[in-house]
Amino acid sequence: MGKKQINIGLIGYKFMGKAHSHAYKDVSLFFDIPIVPVMKVICGRHDVPLSIAQEKFGWQERITDWKKIISRSDIDLVDITTPPDEHKDIAVEAAKEGKIVFCEKPLANSLKEGYEMLEAVEKYKVKHAICFNYRKLPAVGLAKKLIEQGKLGKIYHMRAVYLQDWILDPEFPLVWRLQRKIAGSGAHGDLNAHLIDMARYLVGEFSEVVGVSETFVKERPLLIEKNDLNTGLVVTEKSDKKGKVDVDDATIFLARFENGAIGSFEATRFAPGRKNGQRWEINGSKGSIVFNLERLNELEYYSVDDPACVQGFRTIIATDASHPYAANWWPAGHIIGYGESFVNMVADLLNSIANHQMPSPNFVDGVKCQEVLEAVEKSIKQGKWIKIMSKI
Numbered sequence: 001m002g003k004k005q006i007n008i009g010l011i012g013y014k015f016m017g018k019a020h021s022h023a024y025k026d027v028s029l030f031f032d033i034p035i036v037p038v039m040k041v042i043c044g045r046h047d048v049p050l051s052i053a054q055e056k057f058g059w060q061e062r063i064t065d066w067k068k069i070i071s072r073s074d075i076d077l078v079d080i081t082t083p084p085d086e087h088k089d090i091a092v093e094a095a096k097e098g099k100i101v102f103c104e105k106p107l108a109n110s111l112k113e114g115y116e117m118l119e120a121v122e123k124y125k126v127k128h129a130i131c132f133n134y135r136k137l138p139a140v141g142l143a144k145k146l147i148e149q150g151k152l153g154k155i156y157h158m159r160a161v162y163l164q165d166w167i168l169d170p171e172f173p174l175v176w177r178l179q180r181k182i183a184g185s186g187a188h189g190d191l192n193a194h195l196i197d198m199a200r201y202l203v204g205e206f207s208e209v210v211g212v213s214e215t216f217v218k219e220r221p222l223l224i225e226k227n228d229l230n231t232g233l234v235v236t237e238k239s240d241k242k243g244k245v246d247v248d249d250a251t252i253f254l255a256r257f258e259n260g261a262i263g264s265f266e267a268t269r270f271a272p273g274r275k276n277g278q279r280w281e282i283n284g285s286k287g288s289i290v291f292n293l294e295r296l297n298e299l300e301y302y303s304v305d306d307p308a309c310v311q312g313f314r315t316i317i318a319t320d321a322s323h324p325y326a327a328n329w330w331p332a333g334h335i336i337g338y339g340e341s342f343v344n345m346v347a348d349l350l351n352s353i354a355n356h357q358m359p360s361p362n363f364v365d366g367v368k369c370q371e372v373l374e375a376v377e378k379s380i381k382q383g384k385w386i387k388i389m390s391k392i
């Protein structure tokens with residue numbers, strides 16, 4: 001008997017659109033899952049580049065209006081990879097139509113929108129998931145296991161940084177990620193969102209935060225969209241005029257956790273040489289672990305239980321079949337990459353759907369992350385520590 005199929009409607013076809021398409025394409029090759037994703041319809045606003053993406057990524061159909069995906073009875077799962085300003089409307093409408101909703105991070109542009117999204121998926125009783133894909137790396141899964149097994153003992157610290165440098169040049173244009181109405185915030189919602197999720201996953205719930213942020217380059221060249229008459233493509237060009245950057249370039253915050261641990265978190269797009277430098281270290285009474293996304297197959301581990309003569313950080317290559325997800329990939333030592341985190345994410349999502357379980361992480365995690373993001377912003381405005389008063 002053939003496997004059950006699930007029809008996917010993907011909204012967005014650029015960076016994350018490609019990452020999610022790659023995941024749907026590869027998931028059945030590496031995972032034995034009772035349901036098979038069918039790449040049914042892809043959506044974007046401009047038909048010509050969309051048609052190129054449709055063909056390249058392997059989607060059956062394309063549509064330029066996302067509402068037409070939501071209203072189709074043959075679509076089971078709506079996958080949202082648009083910038084955050086569109087997440088709420090698409091997710092709420094998709095939930096109303098009874099679709100499974102899979103949304104990119106950050107969940108929304110504000111906590112208020114996040115609550116509306118969670119309310120909708122709960123009201124219409126649909127499954128929901130958020131793409132905090134870094135949870136799905138074998139080295140991160142190993143970190144989680146070590147903590148659960150008590151190998152770190154009582155956790156004291158998490159210090160985490162997410163460092164990039166792609167907007168260092170003051171002449172880099174005012175893209176959507178630098179506009180509050182589209183992105184919600186800058187480095188904070190984009191990068192700290194990942195760190196906050198990682199901290200919630202590995203350490204526990206936040207109890208209070210205090211932050212500081214800065215926008216180093218306050219104005220940048222505006223972008224203008226033009227139709228290229230030769231190719232039919234919509235192209236963007238830098239204008240002579242400048243517009244205001246109204247998001248943070250860097251946000252740093254300190255935190256206390258409910259379990260007594262303390263942490264420091266830093267997100268910046270102004271760290272020359274750091275391209276996608278997500279690094280964190282967790283220290284406990286019995287040991288420490290260290291992770292660096294740019295060496296994502298590795299987890300460093302130090303145990304106080306080792307004999308003193310051999311004590312030191314060991315580097316574990318998380319490719320052994322005993323490591324989470326690793327058995328689905330290559331033989332030990334044959335490493336995986338960034339794109340594979342999305343395949344693992346989609347594998348978990350499809351397995352949850354097949355087993356009639358709520359996927360993890362989901363909109364609850366999205367909202368909890370948003371509560372911390374917003375508390376940090378409030379603390380920056382008010383210049384004081386803010387307690388996380390979770391409403392969920």
Ligand SMILES: NC(=O)c1ccc[n+]([C@@H]2O[C@H](COP(=O)([O-])OP(=O)(O)OC[C@H]3O[C@@H](n4cnc5c(N)ncnc54)[C@H](O)[C@@H]3O)[C@@H](O)[C@H]2O)c1
Nearest residue numbers: 012013014015016017044045081082083084104105106131
């Ligand atoms: N999980 C991760 O590691 C990760 C990495 C990068 C981005 N993201 C998140 O993914 C989301 C998208 O980021 P990106 O880098 O892919 O952006 P992008 O600019 O590369 O792509 C955005 C896509 O959304 C489409 N789009 C925008 N408005 C639309 C509309 N109204 N209707 C249909 N399509 C629309 C655009 O055409 C484009 O294809 C953001 O929320 C971002 O934070 C997550």
